Amino acid sequence: MMKNGKLIPMDRPLRLAKRVKGYTSNPEYFFSDIPNAVSLFLDALPYVDSHLLSNMIPLMGCSGDDRVLWPIYDMVCSDSLGDALRTSAAIHLGVALSLSQQADAVVISLIESLDHPDADIRAGCALSLGWEGNTLSILPLMAHIDDTDEHVRASVVAALSSIEDEKALTLLTDKIKRGGKEDRRLIFLHLWRFRRYIRKVENFYIRYIWQSDTDLQLDMLAGLAMLPLSPKLIELYRNFMFDADARIRHQVLNNLSKSTPFEYSALNPHISKLLKDQDARVRKTAIRLFVRTL
Numbered sequence: 001m002m003k004n005g006k007l008i009p010m011d012r013p014l015r016l017a018k019r020v021k022g023y024t025s026n027p028e029y030f031f032s033d034i035p036n037a038v039s040l041f042l043d044a045l046p047y048v049d050s051h052l053l054s055n056m057i058p059l060m061g062c063s064g065d066d067r068v069l070w071p072i073y074d075m076v077c078s079d080s081l082g083d084a085l086r087t088s089a090a091i092h093l094g095v096a097l098s099l100s101q102q103a104d105a106v107v108i109s110l111i112e113s114l115d116h117p118d119a120d121i122r123a124g125c126a127l128s129l130g131w132e133g134n135t136l137s138i139l140p141l142m143a144h145i146d147d148t149d150e151h152v153r154a155s156v157v158a159a160l161s162s163i164e165d166e167k168a169l170t171l172l173t174d175k176i177k178r179g180g181k182e183d184r185r186l187i188f189l190h191l192w193r194f195r196r197y198i199r200k201v202e203n204f205y206i207r208y209i210w211q212s213d214t215d216l217q218l219d220m221l222a223g224l225a226m227l228p229l230s231p232k233l234i235e236l237y238r239n240f241m242f243d244a245d246a247r248i249r250h251q252v253l254n255n256l257s258k259s260t261p262f263e264y265s266a267l268n269p270h271i272s273k274l275l276k277d278q279d280a281r282v283r284k285t286a287i288r289l290f291v292r293t294l
Contacts, residue, residue: 013047020044024055030063038065045071050085057085061092064099069106072096076124077113083120090124090155094162098131111140119149126152130159138168145175145183154186161190169194173204181216184208188219192226202227206236214245221248225255229263241270246279253285261293268293 023030023037030037041056048056057075060068075081075089097103113125126144129137138160145156160168172187179187188208194201202224209220221240224233237252253274256264264271274286 016044016047030059034063034065038063038067057088057092061095066100066102068096073106076128077121086124090127093128094131114144119152123151123155126155126159130162132164134163135165142171157186157190161193164194164196169197185219188223192223218247218251221251225258229259234266246282249282256289
């Protein structure tokens with residue numbers, strides 16, 4: 001650009017970043033102008049820093065524009081991004097794929113990359129395959145549930161739970177029956193996400209909680225905290241409210257705190273007995289619950 005006979009250099013990366021910030025600081029503006037915004041984002045990708053990229057990825061994933069699929073896939077498979085950015089890319093690639101009518105090629109590439117030598121990339125690809133209705137990926141994911149890396153195993157279970165299909169639920173519950181303690185722990189922490197099959201999930205937790213040690217019981221209670229209170233859970237919590245382990249008593253009270261006082265009113269006499277519990281955390285939580293009923 002010339003001004004007064006002098007050449008003024010144009011800093012293209014800086015200009016692109018400034019325009020991108022106009023969208024990232026105002027999501028409504030982004031969603032009102034998706035075609036132009038996505039074009040700008042794709043042009044800016046080679047130049048933006050990690051902070052700006054972290055703000056771009058969620059918008060790209062929710063845009064519903066298929067042009068973002070392969071660029072986000074490249075982020076998931078990149079060995080140069082930090083863990084937080086790659087995880088964000090993996091999650092939002094799943095969102096983008098769930099909105100796409102042309103997802104098959106990317107899904108196939110993600111499935112193939114489940115065998116990648118880099119465990120972080122395997123984990124990211126597994127996570128990207130976890131969206132409701134992605135039944136094509138159930139068996140490929142299940143084939144990697146015994147991956148040598150714990151983060152990959154966790155991503156596989158998270159993805160299968162997000163698909164929320166009855167076949168995935170059956171495969172995971174079968175794995176609980178034949179798997180080791182760590183397998184069970186991982187699955188119990190995610191089982192609650194099968195909300196369409198909530199009664200099956202509730203019954204499965206209740207069935208296995210009596211057969212498990214304290215550590216697994218705590219994991220199952222943490223999962224049950226995500227389910228709505230029911231007569232079966234009221235009865236279960238009644239039985240665990242005076243468990244010898246203070247961690248169990250505290251977790252039960254924490255679970256009840258997610259419900260209304262009316263819902264757990266049948267347990268008020270039991271809660272009142274914990275107002276003088278020997279454990280300070282149990283006492284504090286019991287007091288908080290009891291006060292809500294007054």
